[in-house]
Structures are given as C-alpha cells and as structure tokens.
Amino acid sequence: MQLTMTGEYALRAMIYICSFPGDNVFQISDIAIKNEIPDNFLRKIIPLLCKSGLLNSTRGAQGGIKLLIPAKDITPLMIIESVEGEISLNKCMIANEFCSNENWCSVHVLWAETQKKIKEMLSSKTMDVLAHDNTERFNAFHLQKETNKQLRKKNKE
Amino acid sequence: MQLTMTGEYALRAMIYICSFPGDNVFQISDIAIKNEIPDNFLRKIIPLLCKSGLLNSTRGAQGGIKLLIPAKDITPLMIIESVEGEISLNKCMIANEFCSNENWCSVHVLWAETQKKIKEMLSSKTMDVLAHDNTERFNAFHLQKETNKQLRKKNKE
DNA sequence: TTGTAATATGACAAAATTACTCTCAATTGG
C-alpha cells in the first residue's frame, strides 16, 4: 500500500524542476545529484515523464530536459500515474482485471469510492504551488536552524 | 500502491464471518474453502485478527474462531491494519522511518492529508452493514440471472 | 488418560516485484 521509489523519485525530480522558471533546461545527472536519486535509475524514469507529455527532452550537446507544460497545470497525481500507471487500491479495481464478485461485492464499492477520493486529493494541489511552498519552507527551516545556532553561541559567551 | 493478498483474504474472511450471527463458530478450513483462500495461508492470517482483538480462537475439538466484538464495531480499516500494519502511502509517512525532509517537504503534507482521508473512508462503513449489503446484492444478482435465464427459455418456446 | 480435533508457530521456499546497473544506440551542436 505504498508509493514505489519510482514514484518518489519522479515527484522529487518534478518538484525540483518546477522550482525554477519554466524554460530552464536540466541535465538528468544534475537532477540526480541534487535530489539524491541514483543516476542510472532516474534515466529510466525521466523518459516516462516525457512520454506522458509533462517533460520534453532533447539529446546531444546542450541537450537536456525541460517542462513541456506549465507547473500550474501539473498535479502530483499526473506525475505518479505517468510513472506507476493508474493508481488502484486493489487488483479488483484494475480495468480488465477480472473479478468475479464485481457485480455484487460491497467492498468493491468502498474501494472505488476511496480510490476516487485519493485521486481527488492528489489532484487538489498543483506543482507550482507545491514547489513554491517547498522552497519557502526549506528556507524558513534552515534560517531557523541558523538563528538557533547563533542564539546558543551567544548564550555561551 | 495496492492491498496485498493478506489484506484481501482477511477482508473476505471477515465479511463471511460477519454474515452470520455473532456467536457462530467457524473452522478455518471451512472459511478457506467457501472464500477461495489457500487454507495454509489463511492459518497465518487468522491469528493476526485474533491478536488485534477482532476474533477469538479456541483450539481443540469443537474449537474454532468467532467474533470477539460485534460486527457493527468493526471497520474495514481495522481489519486491514490488523494484518498489514498501519496504512502508509509513502515510506516517509511511517513513524520512526527517518525522512530528512519531513520538516519542510510540501509533498509530505499532502501525503499526510491523503492518508488521513483514506483512513476516514475505510472507517466510514462497518462490517455489519457491508456483510448485509453483500448478501443482499449477491442474492439479487443471482436472482436476476435466474430470471433472465427463464425469460430466454420462454422466448424460445 | 488417551485419542482426536482443532488452532499456533516458526522455518523454509518459490514466485513476483522492485530497484537498480550496464552497454550500446541515437541524436545534436560545434
């Protein structure tokens, strides 16, 4: 009942990319290092984000990847489903996955409702907001740490 | 991002048990056959439901398992968490699982909210209702099938 | 008190999935 590393890394990468102006170009190796993602693994994940139309990649010298659509039009759900396929809480919720009880199973209905709710939640925020919040909170957190350090130093004197 | 078979089987077994009066005693083998659950596997799952206080088991002749608390006080979430541990959508949501970004990561907040929502959903129905709906829908579905069969037969004549 | 009927437990094993790595191909700009 958990996100895989693939999804986690995709989210991290996208948050990172969305923290910069939309036309910035990034190298995969750079994203990998800055976000503690295994380089080779990220190279398998980025193409998925390209195929789903979130990113655009160009090979060769001066190549790299960049946002294909604005961060304000991207939701976490889109990212997760790009790399992990459609979210489903139970095998019986996958279309075409045969479940003989589908017609009458009362739990099936509950799964369906829950799944819908999850999708709603993961679509309720867009990447521009999340990325922005992230940098703000990051800065505030480290500023606070720095302040505390200085206070402790002062108290010692 | 899916329920395991352990959770699925636990739910099936509990729905089955909750479809009978609360003081009924069941044998694991019987539950396994009726619900298409591998017998040996179910024997690993049932004790978990006992340990969490949903079921009560007695060994020996005339032994078996039965509900320890009324079906109306049991939610699907309780069953799932009994056998799979606490639901968590991401490693970083597990208590004690270290996540260095926890303090500022904006996605962390979204995960937390989503997780809460899921727990709410899976606690919104109780097993007495689900089990009852299940038998009703099951009967209705099979009655309908039978009716259709007879109609087709009549049309042929 | 002994046999039989039931669950409990722990070690083990097979299968599936996840999380990668590595090599080579394709593309682009200079």
Added chain:
DNA sequence: CCAATTGAGAGTAATTTTGTCATATTACAA
C-alpha cells in the same frame, strides 16, 4: 567528426509477497 547528452533493452541483486510444511499446543470426550 567529436563530444555531450538522452533512449532503450537486457540483465541482476535485493526485497517482498505468497505461500508450504512440519511440529507444537490445546481442548474435549470417551
């Protein structure tokens, strides 16, 4: 052509899931 960059496919190691099996434990009843 060369260097820089992504793409794709095969392969692999680690982990998790999904069980099995043998043995222990317990309870009743003759």
